[in-house]
Amino acid sequence: MARLSPDERRRAIIEATLAVARRNGLGATTVRDVADEMGTSSGLVHHYFDSMDEVLAVAFEHAAGADLERARAVVAEAPTATEQLDAFIACYAPAQSDWTMQLWLDAWAEAARRPALRNVSQRLNRAWQELVRSIVADGVTAGEFATDDPDAAAWRLLSVLDGLALQVVAHEALIGRDEVVAWTRAAADRELLPSAPAATRAATRTRR
Amino acid sequence: MARLSPDERRRAIIEATLAVARRNGLGATTVRDVADEMGTSSGLVHHYFDSMDEVLAVAFEHAAGADLERARAVVAEAPTATEQLDAFIACYAPAQSDWTMQLWLDAWAEAARRPALRNVSQRLNRAWQELVRSIVADGVTAGEFATDDPDAAAWRLLSVLDGLALQVVAHEALIGRDEVVAWTRAAADRELLPSAPAATRAATRTRR
DNA sequence: CCCGCTATTGGACAAGCGCGCAACAGGTGC
DNA sequence: GCACCTGTTGCGCGCTTGTCCAATAGCGGG
Numbered sequence: 001m002a003r004l005s006p007d008e009r010r011r012a013i014i015e016a017t018l019a020v021a022r023r024n025g026l027g028a029t030t031v032r033d034v035a036d037e038m039g040t041s042s043g044l045v046h047h048y049f050d051s052m053d054e055v056l057a058v059a060f061e062h063a064a065g066a067d068l069e070r071a072r073a074v075v076a077e078a079p080t081a082t083e084q085l086d087a088f089i090a091c092y093a094p095a096q097s098d099w100t101m102q103l104w105l106d107a108w109a110e111a112a113r114r115p116a117l118r119n120v121s122q123r124l125n126r127a128w129q130e131l132v133r134s135i136v137a138d139g140v141t142a143g144e145f146a147t148d149d150p151d152a153a154a155w156r157l158l159s160v161l162d163g164l165a166l167q168v169v170a171h172e173a174l175i176g177r178d179e180v181v182a183w184t185r186a187a188a189d190r191e192l193l194p195s196a197p198a199a200t201r202a203a204t205r206t207r208r
Numbered sequence: 209m210a211r212l213s214p215d216e217r218r219r220a221i222i223e224a225t226l227a228v229a230r231r232n233g234l235g236a237t238t239v240r241d242v243a244d245e246m247g248t249s250s251g252l253v254h255h256y257f258d259s260m261d262e263v264l265a266v267a268f269e270h271a272a273g274a275d276l277e278r279a280r281a282v283v284a285e286a287p288t289a290t291e292q293l294d295a296f297i298a299c300y301a302p303a304q305s306d307w308t309m310q311l312w313l314d315a316w317a318e319a320a321r322r323p324a325l326r327n328v329s330q331r332l333n334r335a336w337q338e339l340v341r342s343i344v345a346d347g348v349t350a351g352e353f354a355t356d357d358p359d360a361a362a363w364r365l366l367s368v369l370d371g372l373a374l375q376v377v378a379h380e381a382l383i384g385r386d387e388v389v390a391w392t393r394a395a396a397d398r399e400l401l402p403s404a405p406a407a408t409r410a411a412t413r414t415r416r
Numbered sequence: 417c418c419c420g421c422t423a424t425t426g427g428a429c430a431a432g433c434g435c436g437c438a439a440c441a442g443g444t445g446c
Numbered sequence: 447g448c449a450c451c452t453g454t455t456g457c458g459c460g461c462t463t464g465t466c467c468a469a470t471a472g473c474g475g476g
Binding site: 159 | 232233235236310313314316317318319320321329330333334337360363364366367368369370371372374375378379382383387391392394395398399
């Protein structure tokens with residue numbers, strides 16, 4: 001087939017891997033599937049990656065890293081912490097409702113048996129939590145939010161988001177994307193809004 | 209080997225399956241592993257179950273069903289809704305922090321490719337939510353809790369619990385069991401304890 | 417134009433998988 | 447004590463998996 005530069009080929013392998021993972025799941029993605037997706041031989045994959053574990057890890061890092069970067073960009077555009085959190089939820093939840101959450105689910109489960117994948121998964125999850133934590137912390141110093149433990153609040157919010165999105169992908173039809181967004185926003189309200197000044201918050205929030 | 213009655217043998221297969229799944233993960237549990245665990249031949253497994261999918265589904269249902277029954281019993285003993293919820297969280301979280309949560313994680317991920325396992329997983333998850341929902345609903349009528357949507361509140365609480373427990377098992381060391389229990393209780397407080405402004409804001413939001 | 421570097425091939429390899437089946441064995445009733 | 451019933455065996459089948467490697471092919475510099 002076509003002769004590609006190492007960088008191009010690596011990228012092609014990663015994208016082919018994600019295409020297959022999207023169809024069959026990350027855990028059921030094989031070397032031959034990836035090669036077939038590219039239209040090349042299977043040996044080529046191992047010429048660029050030491051093991052299948054590494055292929056999956058790099059591919060997952062590529063996809064999930066892009067999502068993270070996108071979320072960071074969306075958050076950076078919002079002026080207030082309240083709007084940042086809303087933007088984050090809106091950006092996170094629908095993305096997860098597609099095949100992306102199935103990807104995460106597979107990665108988490110597979111992480112128990114694949115060292116490289118476990119490393120990537122842990123690192124990325126920590127990064128997501130750090131993003132939420134910083135939003136919450138900023139909101140607290142700005143007086144928009146009130147919480148005694150931003151770290152715990154961030155974990156809880158992320159857990160609600162993950163848990164709800166997981167229900168959508170694994171047990172379809174019980175709840176949908178809209179519920180994930182609306183319910184998570186409701187959770188954020190109960191979690192972070194101070195009880196005293198209600199009027200100003202309601203105004204900024206409903207403006208969207 | 210020893211000659212067992214069909215019922216005993218089925219039970220032995222289920223327990224052997226769970227023993228292997230505990231070690232290697234549910235998705236990586238093979239017919240031969242199960243047979244070796246029992247000390248019998250592999251053909252025996254297929255004499256009692258039509259497919260490996262069914263073996264995994266039945267084994268998972270056995271383990272998860274027992275957990276559910278245990279949670280129901282613990283909840284039934286508590287007098288007030290508040291104590292019921294506390295008991296539920298305390299019972300749920302530590303159990304999930306062991307290998308049980310890895311079992312759920314594997315089951316969820318594998319459900320995408322194994323029909324029988326998917327059925328069981330969906331049914332059980334709905335049962336867990338129903339348990340929490342009934343506790344919340346009882347608490348509302350008893351005046352202990354305040355929420356505009358017990359169903360959503362139950363999903364959120366379960367999501368927090370699942371999400372946090374998942375962090376423990378998949379990304380060990382970031383948070384521990386104690387945090388799962390404490391943080392989920394804090395989430396339940398913020399979610400359910402009567403506090404006027406939160407409820408009204410949530411109502412306006414879900415209406416969008 | 418050709419040569420060499422290297423991306424790519426394509427299959428060998430051992431191991432492992434789910435599944436099915438003819439043969440075997442060991443309690444049970446006659 | 448014998449025959450029958452059924453739980454159990456042990457292996458074979460076809461297929462898939464990750465990994466590896468000698469052989470090949472095609473582009474770029476001399």
